[in-house]
Amino acid sequence: MAGNTLPEQLVKYLTDAHSIEEQALAQLEHAPKLAGEPELARIFQEHLEETRGHESRTRARLEALDADPSRLKDAVMKAGGTGFLLFAKSQPDTPGKLVAHAYSYEHLEVAAYELLRRVAERAGDRETADLAQSICDEERAMGKRLESCFDRAADASLADVGREDILEQLRKYLADAHAIEAQAVQLLEKAPDLVSDPELGRVFDEHLVETRGHQELVDARLDALGGEPSMLKDLALRAGALNWGGFFGAHPDTPGKLVAFAYAFEHLEIGGYEQLRHVAEEAGDQETAGVAKRILGEERAAAEKLAASFDRAVEASLEALGVTA
Numbered sequence: 098m099a100g101n102t103l104p105e106q107l108v109k110y111l112t113d114a115h116s117i118e119e120q121a122l123a124q125l126e127h128a129p130k131l132a133g134e135p136e137l138a139r140i141f142q143e144h145l146e147e148t149r150g151h152e153s154r155t156r157a158r159l160e161a162l163d164a165d166p167s168r169l170k171d172a173v174m175k176a177g178g179t180g181f182l183l184f185a186k187s188q189p190d191t192p193g194k195l196v197a198h199a200y201s202y203e204h205l206e207v208a209a210y211e212l213l214r215r216v217a218e219r220a221g222d223r224e225t226a227d228l229a230q231s232i233c234d235e236e237r238a239m240g241k242r243l244e245s246c247f248d249r250a251a252d253a254s255l256a257d258v259g260r261e262d263i264l265e266q267l268r269k270y271l272a273d274a275h276a277i278e279a280q281a282v283q284l285l286e287k288a289p290d291l292v293s294d295p296e297l298g299r300v301f302d303e304h305l306v307e308t309r310g311h312q313e314l315v316d317a318r319l320d321a322l323g324g325e326p327s328m329l330k331d332l333a334l335r336a337g338a339l340n341w342g343g344f345f346g347a348h349p350d351t352p353g354k355l356v357a358f359a360y361a362f363e364h365l366e367i368g369g370y371e372q373l374r375h376v377a378e379e380a381g382d383q384e385t386a387g388v389a390k391r392i393l394g395e396e397r398a399a400a401e402k403l404a405a406s407f408d409r410a411v412e413a414s415l416e417a418l419g420v421t422a
Contacts, residue, residue, distance in 0.1 A: 101418045101419050101420045101421065102420065102421055103216070103219055103220040103415075103420055103421075104162075104220055104222075106216060106220075106350075106415065106418065106420055107162070107213075107216050107217055107220045107222060107225065108159065108162055108164045109350075110209075110212060110213045110216050110217075111155060111158060111159050111162070111164070111213065111225065112159065112164070112166055113209060113213075114155050114206075114209050114210060114213055114229075114232075115152065115155040115156060115159065115166045116166070117205065117206055117209050118148060118151045118152040118155060118206075119152065119166075120202075121148045121151075121202065121206065122145070122148055122149065122152060124199070124202070125141055125144060125145040125148055126145060128141040128145075128195060128199065129141045129142045129145070131191055131192075131195055132192055132195060132196075132253075133191060133192040133253045133254075133256070134192055134249060134250070134252075134253040136246065136249060137192060137195075137196065137246055137249065137250060137253065140239075140242050140243065140246065141199070144239045144242075147235055147239070151232050151235070154228060154232065155228070155232075158224070158225055158228055161224075162225075191254070192250045192251075192253035192254050193250045193251050193253070193254040193372050194254075195250070196243055196246060196247065196250035196368065196372075197250075197365060197368030197369050197372065198365065198368075199243055200240060200243040200244060200364055200365070200367070200368040201361045201362065201364045201365035201368060202361065203236050203237070203239050203240040203243065203364075204236075204240055204360055204361045204363075204364040204400075205357060205358070205360070205361035206232075206233075206236040207233055207236045207237050207240065207360075208356070208357035208358075208360045208361060208404075208407070209357055210229045210230070210232050210233035210236065211229075211233060211404075211407045212353050212357060212407060212410065212411055213225070213229040214226050214229035214230055214233065215407065215408060215411045216411060216415075217229060219411075219415075240364070243368075244371075247368065247371040247372055247375065248371075248375045250372065251371075251372040251375040251376055251379075252375075254372075255376065255379065263376070263379060263380045264322065264380055264382075266376060266380075267322065267373075267376050267377055267380045267382060267385065268319065268322055268323075268324035270369075270372065270373045270376050270377075271315055271318055271319045271322070271324060271373065271385070272319065272324060272325075272326055273369060273373075274315050274369055274370065274373055275312065275315045275316065275319065275326040276326070277365065277366055277369055278308060278311050278312045278315060278366075279312070279326075281308045281311075281362065281366065282305065282308050282309060282312065284359070284362070285301050285302075285304060285305040285308055285359075286305060288301035288355060288359065289301050289302055291351050291355055292351060292352045292355055292356075292410075292413065293351075293352075293413075293417070294352055294409070294413040296406070296409050297352055297356065297406055297409060297410060297413060300402050300403065300406055301359070303402075304399045304402075307395050307399065311392050311395070314388050314391070314392065315388070315392075317388075318384070318385045318388055321384075322382075322385070350414040350415075350417065350418060351414070351417065352409075352410045352413035352414045352417065353410045353411055353413075353414040354414075355410075356403055356406055356407065356410040357410075359403055360400060360403040360404060363396050363397075363399050363400035363403065364400060366392075366396045367393060367396050367397060367400070370389045370392050370393045370396065371389075371393065373385070373389045374386050374389035374390060374393070377389060
Protein backbone atom coordinates (compact mmCIF):
# COMPACT_ATOMS: atom_id res chain seq x y z
CA MET A 98 0.00 0.00 0.00
CA ALA A 99 1.75 3.11 -1.24
CA GLY A 100 2.12 5.94 1.23
CA ASN A 101 2.02 3.77 4.34
CA THR A 102 5.19 4.80 6.11
CA LEU A 103 6.25 4.24 9.70
CA PRO A 104 5.89 7.95 10.63
CA GLU A 105 2.34 7.93 9.23
CA GLN A 106 1.45 4.80 11.17
CA LEU A 107 3.01 6.24 14.31
CA VAL A 108 0.64 9.20 14.09
CA LYS A 109 -2.32 6.81 13.70
CA TYR A 110 -1.27 4.86 16.79
CA LEU A 111 -0.93 8.14 18.70
CA THR A 112 -4.41 9.29 17.62
CA ASP A 113 -5.78 5.93 18.79
CA ALA A 114 -4.08 6.43 22.17
CA HIS A 115 -5.53 9.94 22.46
CA SER A 116 -9.02 8.64 21.68
CA ILE A 117 -8.68 5.94 24.33
CA GLU A 118 -7.75 8.63 26.87
CA GLU A 119 -10.84 10.63 25.86
CA GLN A 120 -13.01 7.61 26.62
CA ALA A 121 -11.20 7.06 29.90
CA LEU A 122 -11.93 10.65 30.90
CA ALA A 123 -15.63 10.26 30.04
CA GLN A 124 -15.76 7.29 32.42
CA LEU A 125 -13.55 8.56 35.20
CA GLU A 126 -15.30 11.91 35.56
CA HIS A 127 -18.36 10.06 36.92
CA ALA A 128 -16.82 6.89 38.35
CA PRO A 129 -16.09 8.27 41.87
CA LYS A 130 -19.81 8.98 42.41
CA LEU A 131 -20.79 5.49 41.21
CA ALA A 132 -18.11 3.60 43.14
CA GLY A 133 -20.31 3.11 46.21
CA GLU A 134 -17.31 2.92 48.54
CA PRO A 135 -14.90 5.65 49.75
CA GLU A 136 -11.62 3.88 48.92
CA LEU A 137 -12.79 2.99 45.42
CA ALA A 138 -13.95 6.57 44.89
CA ARG A 139 -10.53 7.86 45.98
CA ILE A 140 -8.71 5.54 43.57
CA PHE A 141 -10.87 6.65 40.65
CA GLN A 142 -10.45 10.33 41.55
CA GLU A 143 -6.67 10.03 41.69
CA HIS A 144 -6.53 8.30 38.33
CA LEU A 145 -8.78 10.95 36.81
CA GLU A 146 -6.00 13.48 37.44
CA GLU A 147 -3.41 11.14 35.93
CA THR A 148 -5.62 10.57 32.88
CA ARG A 149 -6.02 14.28 32.27
CA GLY A 150 -2.25 14.39 32.11
CA HIS A 151 -2.18 11.46 29.67
CA GLU A 152 -4.62 13.20 27.35
CA SER A 153 -2.59 16.40 27.46
CA ARG A 154 0.70 14.59 26.83
CA THR A 155 -0.56 12.55 23.87
CA ARG A 156 -2.12 15.68 22.36
CA ALA A 157 1.16 17.58 22.78
CA ARG A 158 3.10 14.75 21.14
CA LEU A 159 0.73 14.76 18.18
CA GLU A 160 1.23 18.51 17.83
CA ALA A 161 5.01 18.01 17.92
CA LEU A 162 4.59 15.65 14.95
CA ASP A 163 2.47 18.25 13.09
CA ALA A 164 -0.69 16.17 13.60
CA ASP A 165 -4.02 16.56 15.39
CA PRO A 166 -6.27 14.22 17.36
CA SER A 167 -9.02 12.51 15.36
CA ARG A 168 -12.29 14.30 16.12
CA LEU A 169 -14.31 11.34 14.88
CA LYS A 170 -12.43 8.76 16.94
CA ASP A 171 -12.56 11.00 20.02
CA ALA A 172 -16.32 11.55 19.67
CA VAL A 173 -17.02 7.82 19.20
CA MET A 174 -14.87 6.86 22.20
CA LYS A 175 -16.43 9.54 24.44
CA ALA A 176 -19.89 8.23 23.54
CA GLY A 177 -18.78 4.69 24.36
CA GLY A 178 -17.52 5.78 27.77
CA THR A 179 -20.78 7.52 28.59
CA GLY A 180 -22.75 4.50 27.41
CA PHE A 181 -20.90 2.15 29.73
CA LEU A 182 -21.52 4.42 32.72
CA LEU A 183 -25.26 4.38 32.02
CA PHE A 184 -25.10 0.57 31.86
CA ALA A 185 -23.14 0.28 35.11
CA LYS A 186 -25.49 2.68 36.87
CA SER A 187 -28.50 0.57 35.85
CA GLN A 188 -27.04 -2.58 37.44
CA PRO A 189 -27.72 -3.52 41.08
CA ASP A 190 -24.05 -4.48 41.53
CA THR A 191 -22.66 -1.20 40.16
CA PRO A 192 -19.38 -1.17 42.19
CA GLY A 193 -18.40 -4.64 40.99
CA LYS A 194 -19.29 -3.97 37.33
CA LEU A 195 -17.47 -0.63 37.45
CA VAL A 196 -14.26 -2.04 38.93
CA ALA A 197 -14.17 -5.07 36.58
CA HIS A 198 -14.68 -2.85 33.55
CA ALA A 199 -12.13 -0.29 34.72
CA TYR A 200 -9.60 -3.07 35.33
CA SER A 201 -10.16 -4.31 31.79
CA TYR A 202 -9.93 -0.80 30.37
CA GLU A 203 -6.63 -0.13 32.10
CA HIS A 204 -5.23 -3.17 30.33
CA LEU A 205 -6.63 -1.98 27.00
CA GLU A 206 -4.61 1.18 27.60
CA VAL A 207 -1.56 -0.86 28.62
CA ALA A 208 -1.79 -2.79 25.35
CA ALA A 209 -2.30 0.36 23.30
CA TYR A 210 0.81 1.98 24.76
CA GLU A 211 2.84 -1.21 24.43
CA LEU A 212 2.00 -1.26 20.72
CA LEU A 213 2.62 2.48 20.36
CA ARG A 214 6.04 2.13 21.99
CA ARG A 215 7.03 -0.62 19.59
CA VAL A 216 5.96 1.39 16.53
CA ALA A 217 7.79 4.47 17.85
CA GLU A 218 10.96 2.44 18.35
CA ARG A 219 10.74 1.12 14.82
CA ALA A 220 10.29 4.68 13.58
CA GLY A 221 13.31 5.86 15.58
CA ASP A 222 11.15 8.26 17.63
CA ARG A 223 12.68 7.99 21.10
CA GLU A 224 10.54 10.77 22.58
CA THR A 225 7.27 9.09 21.65
CA ALA A 226 8.59 5.71 22.80
CA ASP A 227 9.51 7.18 26.20
CA LEU A 228 6.11 8.87 26.47
CA ALA A 229 4.37 5.56 25.73
CA GLN A 230 6.43 3.72 28.33
CA SER A 231 5.83 6.37 30.99
CA ILE A 232 2.05 6.39 30.53
CA CYS A 233 1.97 2.59 30.24
CA ASP A 234 3.66 2.32 33.65
CA GLU A 235 0.97 4.53 35.23
CA GLU A 236 -1.86 2.55 33.59
CA ARG A 237 -0.32 -0.70 34.82
CA ALA A 238 -0.05 0.72 38.35
CA MET A 239 -3.74 1.71 38.25
CA GLY A 240 -4.57 -1.83 37.19
CA LYS A 241 -2.77 -3.17 40.25
CA ARG A 242 -4.67 -0.76 42.53
CA LEU A 243 -7.96 -1.96 41.09
CA GLU A 244 -6.87 -5.59 41.40
CA SER A 245 -6.32 -5.05 45.12
CA CYS A 246 -9.96 -3.89 45.41
CA PHE A 247 -11.86 -6.82 43.87
CA ASP A 248 -13.07 -8.10 47.25
CA ARG A 249 -13.92 -4.56 48.36
CA ALA A 250 -15.98 -4.01 45.19
CA ALA A 251 -17.83 -7.30 45.63
CA ASP A 252 -18.61 -6.41 49.26
CA ALA A 253 -19.92 -2.99 48.18
CA SER A 254 -22.14 -4.71 45.61
CA LEU A 255 -23.47 -7.05 48.29
CA ALA A 256 -23.97 -4.32 50.90
CA ASP A 257 -27.76 -4.37 50.64
CA VAL A 258 -28.09 -8.12 50.07
CA GLY A 259 -29.36 -10.16 53.01
CA ARG A 260 -27.74 -13.47 53.91
CA GLU A 261 -30.85 -15.27 52.68
CA ASP A 262 -30.43 -13.69 49.22
CA ILE A 263 -26.72 -14.31 48.68
CA LEU A 264 -27.28 -17.63 46.89
CA GLU A 265 -29.47 -15.87 44.35
CA GLN A 266 -26.71 -13.30 43.85
CA LEU A 267 -24.23 -16.12 43.32
CA ARG A 268 -26.46 -17.52 40.57
CA LYS A 269 -26.50 -14.08 38.93
CA TYR A 270 -22.70 -13.83 39.03
CA LEU A 271 -22.49 -17.29 37.45
CA ALA A 272 -24.97 -16.24 34.74
CA ASP A 273 -22.81 -13.17 34.05
CA ALA A 274 -19.75 -15.43 33.78
CA HIS A 275 -21.60 -17.69 31.35
CA ALA A 276 -22.55 -14.71 29.15
CA ILE A 277 -18.96 -13.43 29.10
CA GLU A 278 -17.67 -16.88 28.11
CA ALA A 279 -20.27 -16.98 25.30
CA GLN A 280 -18.85 -13.73 23.96
CA ALA A 281 -15.31 -15.01 24.34
CA VAL A 282 -16.07 -18.17 22.35
CA GLN A 283 -17.67 -16.14 19.57
CA LEU A 284 -14.68 -13.82 19.32
CA LEU A 285 -12.04 -16.56 19.61
CA GLU A 286 -13.68 -18.61 16.86
CA LYS A 287 -13.24 -15.70 14.43
CA ALA A 288 -9.88 -14.40 15.65
CA PRO A 289 -7.49 -16.71 13.74
CA ASP A 290 -9.05 -15.77 10.39
CA LEU A 291 -9.11 -12.09 11.31
CA VAL A 292 -5.41 -11.90 12.18
CA SER A 293 -4.26 -14.04 9.21
CA ASP A 294 -1.08 -14.90 11.09
CA PRO A 295 -0.27 -18.50 12.11
CA GLU A 296 1.63 -17.54 15.28
CA LEU A 297 -1.16 -15.30 16.60
CA GLY A 298 -3.83 -17.69 15.38
CA ARG A 299 -2.32 -20.49 17.47
CA VAL A 300 -2.61 -18.36 20.63
CA PHE A 301 -6.31 -17.78 19.97
CA ASP A 302 -6.99 -21.42 19.02
CA GLU A 303 -5.38 -22.70 22.23
CA HIS A 304 -7.46 -20.39 24.40
CA LEU A 305 -10.64 -21.26 22.52
CA VAL A 306 -10.28 -24.85 23.74
CA GLU A 307 -9.83 -23.60 27.32
CA THR A 308 -12.78 -21.21 27.00
CA ARG A 309 -15.16 -23.95 25.91
CA GLY A 310 -14.05 -25.83 29.02
CA HIS A 311 -14.81 -22.75 31.13
CA GLN A 312 -18.34 -22.67 29.72
CA GLU A 313 -18.87 -26.28 30.72
CA LEU A 314 -17.61 -25.65 34.26
CA VAL A 315 -19.87 -22.62 34.71
CA ASP A 316 -22.84 -24.51 33.24
CA ALA A 317 -22.28 -27.34 35.72
CA ARG A 318 -22.21 -24.98 38.71
CA LEU A 319 -25.33 -23.14 37.54
CA ASP A 320 -27.13 -26.45 37.18
CA ALA A 321 -25.95 -27.63 40.60
CA LEU A 322 -27.28 -24.43 42.19
CA GLY A 323 -30.64 -24.58 40.42
CA GLY A 324 -29.83 -21.67 38.15
CA GLU A 325 -29.63 -21.28 34.40
CA PRO A 326 -27.85 -19.03 31.90
CA SER A 327 -29.48 -15.72 31.00
CA MET A 328 -30.59 -16.05 27.39
CA LEU A 329 -30.84 -12.27 27.08
CA LYS A 330 -27.31 -11.66 28.37
CA ASP A 331 -25.89 -14.49 26.27
CA LEU A 332 -27.51 -13.19 23.09
CA ALA A 333 -26.51 -9.60 23.79
CA LEU A 334 -22.87 -10.47 24.38
CA ARG A 335 -22.71 -12.83 21.40
CA ALA A 336 -24.10 -10.02 19.23
CA GLY A 337 -21.42 -7.79 20.70
CA ALA A 338 -18.76 -10.29 19.67
CA LEU A 339 -20.13 -10.34 16.11
CA ASN A 340 -20.04 -6.53 16.02
CA TRP A 341 -16.43 -6.56 17.24
CA GLY A 342 -15.60 -9.09 14.53
CA GLY A 343 -16.95 -6.71 11.91
CA PHE A 344 -15.05 -3.80 13.46
CA PHE A 345 -11.73 -5.64 13.44
CA GLY A 346 -12.29 -6.96 9.93
CA ALA A 347 -12.82 -3.41 8.68
CA HIS A 348 -9.43 -2.21 9.93
CA PRO A 349 -6.25 -2.97 8.00
CA ASP A 350 -4.20 -3.14 11.24
CA THR A 351 -6.42 -5.92 12.60
CA PRO A 352 -3.71 -8.02 14.35
CA GLY A 353 -2.65 -5.23 16.72
CA LYS A 354 -6.18 -4.08 17.51
CA LEU A 355 -7.46 -7.61 18.05
CA VAL A 356 -4.59 -8.66 20.33
CA ALA A 357 -5.03 -5.46 22.38
CA PHE A 358 -8.78 -6.05 22.70
CA ALA A 359 -8.33 -9.72 23.59
CA TYR A 360 -5.77 -8.77 26.24
CA ALA A 361 -8.27 -6.33 27.77
CA PHE A 362 -11.06 -8.92 27.53
CA GLU A 363 -8.99 -11.45 29.46
CA HIS A 364 -8.74 -8.89 32.26
CA LEU A 365 -12.50 -8.31 32.16
CA GLU A 366 -12.87 -12.04 32.75
CA ILE A 367 -10.26 -11.95 35.52
CA GLY A 368 -12.16 -9.16 37.27
CA GLY A 369 -15.43 -11.05 36.94
CA TYR A 370 -14.07 -14.35 38.23
CA GLU A 371 -12.27 -12.70 41.15
CA GLN A 372 -15.59 -11.27 42.29
CA LEU A 373 -17.41 -14.54 41.60
CA ARG A 374 -14.85 -16.31 43.80
CA HIS A 375 -15.45 -13.82 46.62
CA VAL A 376 -19.26 -14.07 46.41
CA ALA A 377 -19.02 -17.88 46.38
CA GLU A 378 -16.85 -17.81 49.50
CA GLU A 379 -19.32 -15.45 51.20
CA ALA A 380 -22.10 -17.91 50.32
CA GLY A 381 -20.06 -20.82 51.72
CA ASP A 382 -19.89 -22.49 48.28
CA GLN A 383 -16.32 -23.74 48.15
CA GLU A 384 -16.94 -25.78 44.99
CA THR A 385 -17.90 -22.70 42.97
CA ALA A 386 -15.01 -20.77 44.53
CA GLY A 387 -12.68 -23.57 43.43
CA VAL A 388 -14.02 -23.45 39.86
CA ALA A 389 -13.47 -19.69 39.79
CA LYS A 390 -9.89 -20.11 40.98
CA ARG A 391 -9.19 -22.78 38.36
CA ILE A 392 -10.55 -20.61 35.54
CA LEU A 393 -8.69 -17.58 36.88
CA GLY A 394 -5.39 -19.41 36.50
CA GLU A 395 -6.09 -20.11 32.84
CA GLU A 396 -7.33 -16.57 32.12
CA ARG A 397 -4.19 -15.07 33.65
CA ALA A 398 -2.00 -17.42 31.64
CA ALA A 399 -3.87 -16.49 28.44
CA ALA A 400 -3.33 -12.79 29.19
CA GLU A 401 0.41 -13.42 29.61
CA LYS A 402 0.54 -15.22 26.25
CA LEU A 403 -1.20 -12.29 24.56
CA ALA A 404 1.24 -9.84 26.17
CA ALA A 405 4.10 -11.94 24.85
CA SER A 406 2.54 -11.56 21.37
CA PHE A 407 2.67 -7.75 21.24
CA ASP A 408 5.85 -7.76 19.12
CA ARG A 409 4.34 -10.17 16.63
CA ALA A 410 1.05 -8.22 16.56
CA VAL A 411 2.89 -5.03 15.58
CA GLU A 412 4.91 -6.83 12.92
CA ALA A 413 1.79 -8.50 11.48
CA SER A 414 -0.10 -5.18 11.43
CA LEU A 415 2.70 -3.34 9.66
CA GLU A 416 3.07 -6.21 7.18
CA ALA A 417 -0.68 -6.13 6.45
CA LEU A 418 -0.44 -2.39 5.81
CA GLY A 419 2.57 -2.73 3.55
CA VAL A 420 4.43 -0.22 5.67
CA THR A 421 7.71 1.11 4.41
CA ALA A 422 10.35 2.91 6.46
